[in-house]
Amino acid sequence: LRYGPDWEKLRKSVEQPLQKVVSQQFDKIVAISEEFTERILTIRNKQEEVPNYFKNEIYKWCLECLCSVTLNKKLGFLDLCGLSSTSDPGRLLDGLIGATKAIRKCEYGFHLWKFMETPAWKALVRNCGIIDGVLDKHIQRAMSNLRERKDKRSNLDNNISLLEVLLLKEEVAAEDVMTVLLDMFLIGINATAHTVAFIFYHLARNPRCQIKLYEEIRQFEGNLNKEDVNKMKYLNACIKETLRLDPPIPILSRHLNNDIVINHYLIPKGTHILFATHLNSMREEYFEDALKFKPERWLANELGGFGNDFQVFASMPFGHGPKACLAKELVELEIALLLAKVFQKFKIEYNYGDMQSSNELLASPTKPLKFRFIHRI
Template identity: 30%
Template sequence: MNAWQSLTRRLAVATGPIRSLGSASAQAQTQTSAEDVEARPYSDVPRPGKLQFMRSFMPGGEFSDASIVDFSVAMRQRYGDIFVLPGMFGSKDRVVTFSTSDIATVFRNEGAWPRRESFDSVTYFRQHIRPDVYGNSLGLTVSQSEDWGKMRSAVNPIFMQPKGLRMYFEPLSNINNEFIERIKEIRDPRTLEVPENFIDELQRLIFESLALVAFDRQMGIIRKHRDNPDALALFRTSRDIFRYAFKLDMRPSIWKIVSTPTYRKMMRTLSEGLDVAQRILADSQQALEQRRQAGEQVNSHSIMQRLLEISPNVALVMGMDMLFAGVDATSTLLSAVLLTLAKHPDKQQKLREELTKIMPTKDSLLNEETMKDMPYLRAVIKETLRFYPNGLGTLRSCPENVTLSGYEVPSGTPVLVAANALMKDPAYYARPDEFMPERWLRDPQSGKKLQVSPFTFLPFGFGPRMCIGKRLVDLEVETSVAKLIRNFHVEFLHDASKPYKTLFVMEPAIDFRFKFTDLKD
């Protein structure tokens, strides 16, 4: 048995009780071991009828405007911890499970090249519309099997090692200094509140940060070049793609049979984004070459430069996927951190006390050394990820038949492991509706950390196919939160009872009119 198998088997044993929701108030209970009883056939897994399922998403249907989280929680109350979302119009059935035992089983049996069901519409574009660009590198977001394994092995050393991000500490710190000036420009001089569209400003901040990593250049869309047409086109398309993909690939859609309006919009958006990204990458390469010829020092260890060493297409595809997967999700996370701190001023002050020790002045630049010792900052971000789960979970398909909650699930069936929903479940987290960063820190008396049930905190996934951008997201959010909280006291004086809605991932449902009050050094 290799180390990976040993770890996952130990975790599987330790997953503890699973929940069975015959009603909303059902309590955690022990599941009979799958080895002790004969597995029931897949056809017995609870599910709605196909026609019923399709009607529920049509205008006026039960779930026509529901998020995937609201929908799945309602389904859980109706059917229990495991159920099937029927496949239609060329799409497969999807099994949804809320059981930690099932989640452990799925990850334990995902194989050397885990298959994560992706967006078929994006895959179709890359395979059939633009194979000239994507023929040898579909990208980590949609590639599968050996193709995925080869690409992941090639780029892992670039993204997963902390030293690969060292060069970005100070540039990202400077980008956030510019963002701070932008806040001062746009806030109301009387109320100190930012405008209703502040989420757009947060998205520009994250886009600027990701573009720096992806294309070795600053786009300037925070302040200097807000109307940069190429940057704005890439900014817009990277966000629109995700919304179209949700409509085409997560909800019932006939696009595989008939060319629908949303499908055509998606293909145009993907084409536009690709054209702009190719142009930006070429411009970045040309600018770097001109600097070399002029005798300037060029850092050859940037992520883009290292990806180019693999191949220009890999650099292009990875750059686009960074924006596609990162802009909305990371900006939403940043808004959530600011919101939790604004609503919990005692936690905000505790964080500021930690930051002041490391950042003696408000304009202090962050670097690798200063970012090392910020345990409370990291606890705040971790607790925000638990408090506002980003979506329901992740999709996997097992290469062999597996037994989940006593049912035999055929090989190749997509399984949505709903781990994120468990982060607000009192069966696993004490006082789940309270924002308590301290739950992630060592107890000052005992020196022990909170023991979290395995497979209940997986905001970036798990195993070989966990999010490759985790370290980059950590760096961006830690830098932005540190700079903002060191410069401002942040308040939110409006209703925040339902600040987010969730399609496939969480997105804002309200206007984030934060109040930013300047601090003295």
């Protein structure tokens, strides 16, 4: 389904309402980010360091934001009293973590699962079944909710979730809704969590950048709105620079429907092409000091930046064209809100040497995220 005219139609059905739903959910996303900062306070040890499982806490923040946007529901992933593993949200979380691990195992080395049911393949099927089961309950509930609202002739435009918008579209089948949700939950959450982890890391390793960021965001304490986020130029530059250095999806792929000619080479229809976008964004000819974290490179000169005129394709963390990431605006907004809330409250340190990305499908950081979150009083 992910290619061809059917996918294009489905993609359009998601793209347009997504913008509207994100605006409607803005305050809730702010509240979820505030909850995340509270959670940090609860799980830090006496040295103000968060535990080995901190990656899962970031994951839970992503999941809560995505549930707010897609289901218009708060499922309580960040509740201070913890999450029961037998509850539906607990099962969804475990299912997603299990499926992620299984996908990594399936993708590593020789793809034996294409010929026989390997343990990793079985784990993937089992975990996708769990995710499917929980999401299906939400689909059924949304359908009955829509029927009720239609019967009562209440306004369907108000406070409607992305899931409900999709279910209302006659051309979209319920199975297709499930496919989109699965993609969003599985790939979207991993990509976002990876990005947040590396932004924390780069800012922890570059205290000078952290000071600059704090100087910017301290002007926006109190209630944040969307215009405030657009004004946070340095913060947005930190996100761009992290995505240049450690993109969660470092390679793009395309299956050619037609013959094409690139640089005098004829590439025939049916070829599968891989683009090493990450390698491109690390090239010195496009980015001076390419290995260094320098958010300034994305800023215009008046903000103390270099204001380089980059090639459009030099860094492409969200891909490009009709198959580019459809949640770019959502992701940039939710990460910006999270950073504003976290850095208003804490300074971050990381004392465990260099961290890298595993650079595999559903990449993850290679070390535990044992950051020190030092409370600003």
